[in-house]
Amino acid sequence: xxxxxSKLLRGADGKRPVPxxxxxxxxxxxxxxxxxxITVHRDQLEPRDQRVQIHVQKxxxxxxxxxxxxELMYDRVTGRYHERPPVHxxxxxxx
Numbered sequence: 011x012x013x014x015x016s017k018l019l020r021g022a023d024g025k026r027p028v029p030x031x032x033x034x035x036x037x038x039x040x041x042x043x044x045x046x047x048i049t050v051h052r053d054q055l056e057p058r059d060q061r062v063q064i065h066v067q068k069x070x071x072x073x074x075x076x077x078x079x080x081e082l083m084y085d086r087v088t089g090r091y092h093e094r095p096p097v098h099x100x101x102x103x104x105x
Contacts, residue, residue, distance in 0.1 A: 016034065041068065044070075046070065049063075050064055051065060060083045061082075061083060062081070062083070065079055
């Protein structure tokens, strides 16, 4: 089941916060009844930014997964998500 949150107010920085189950009408019921709660969130102020955050906010049965956060890239043309390219860190040594 997919449930959309009520209108979220923007913070001082102009961004909307990551929705939680408590932002849906009848909030406590959504949280209590669901076995798993996953939120897909992206910064709407940056339309060209492809980063999407996947927030796992509730896992009732621990053998099914764990609470956490994953960041993926969203391709608007294909409608698919993919892993972020690795970030290469260059370490400089001074002797």
